[in-house]
Amino acid sequence: MDPSPTIAEIASFAGKEITLKGWLYQKTDKGKLQFLLLRDGTGIMQCVVLENEVPASVYAAARKVTPESSLILRGTVRPDKRAPGGYELAVHGLEVVHLAQEYPIAPKEHGIDFLLDHRHLWIRTPRQMAILRVRAEVIRAAREWLDNNGFVLVDTPILTPAAVEGTTTLFEVKYFEDIAYLTQSGQLYNEADIMAFGKVYCFGPTFRAERSKTRRHLLEFWMVEPEMAFVELEEMMGIEEEFVTHIVRQVLARRGGDLETIGRDPRKLQKIGPHFPRVHYDEAVEMVRKKGEEMAWGDDFGAPQETILSQGFDQPFFVHHYPEKCKAFYMEPDPQRPELSLSADLLAPEGYGEIIGGGQRISDLKILEKRIAEQNLPRQAFEWYLDLRRYGSVPHSGFGLGIERTVAWICGLKHIREAIPFPRTLYRLYP
């Protein structure tokens, strides 16, 4: 039997007889010759069928095949400068595995609703495939850095009894006679896990019933969340710089071709590296105001403020020491100014905005009990979490990097919905 390489491996089969399996991407009918562009997930290959070199039945089949039909081709690999990838297949055998019906996605422009309704087919197009490959690399690189730097992967539950990031965005599910919530973040469990392992991370889907329709929000998104015992705010920011830089450099090194397909200028990413600017919340409010956008001290940055702020940078940058009232219950208060918290978000440049949220956690039992009461959180559901402050409490910090926001920034996407295979947004649960 002939070898059956992928298109990515084709160069080492020059002059050889091979079998190629894939889908018809495009076809050009030149009368006595059919140019079939075949894609197999690893690349696109030009395959040439000549009427006077193949049996009549093979030529008739080549003529009939429709875009997205699945095919098995047999032929000889030969160098051709004009072909994408530098090789073409001189076809002598063709098996139509399935003749596709008229394909709804044509090379013309489609509206976004149409494309989202056909997301299951849209993901076959080169740009969407390139974005999803970058996504896979972001995840691989993030986990690689953590695995190589002493973090243990400890999985956290998806079904949970209580909120982490505010009660307004909880997804409720029936849990027999009880109710449970889909997790908003693995953080609280990470905090238990560091008391066993020192440094941990979790990686998984997280859920927020966001009522707002923005280009930055999904209802289901993936987050990688490192947590570290004996680490305080300053040290944490240094770790984030190394972590994010590694991710960007790995994408540049391994997915350059995909960035090109997407149309992302790599020079913007080549600049990324430590140290990232650090902006105190007070100063960030001033920067927003100077650019003519209203903002009260004490408020969190909304979408317009975040965009304006991040347009002023060409590196990711930290905003730190947010007012305690715009952050979650677990944030350690600043000992010098207790109205502030030891928190830091990392914002991506070029208008992208927040990609990481994090900070130092309350380590004192009394302060934590007080915050849970003030925010009217169900104390009972947090008893286990309070235990962590009863048995060997330590200063500790952690953060969560949103995969889709990071991918949107690295790829230069206008909207986060293209950064996940099947986006879940307000009013969209299909396909």
Ligand code: NSS
């Ligand atoms: O709410 S966060 O700012 N922080 C946390 O969840 C912490 N508990 C994480 C931690 O310290 N372990 O969310 C973190 C990141 C944020 O910076 C975004 O990148 C992403 O999660 N995020 C989202 N991405 C897409 N859609 C939505 N709705 C969304 N919400 C947060």
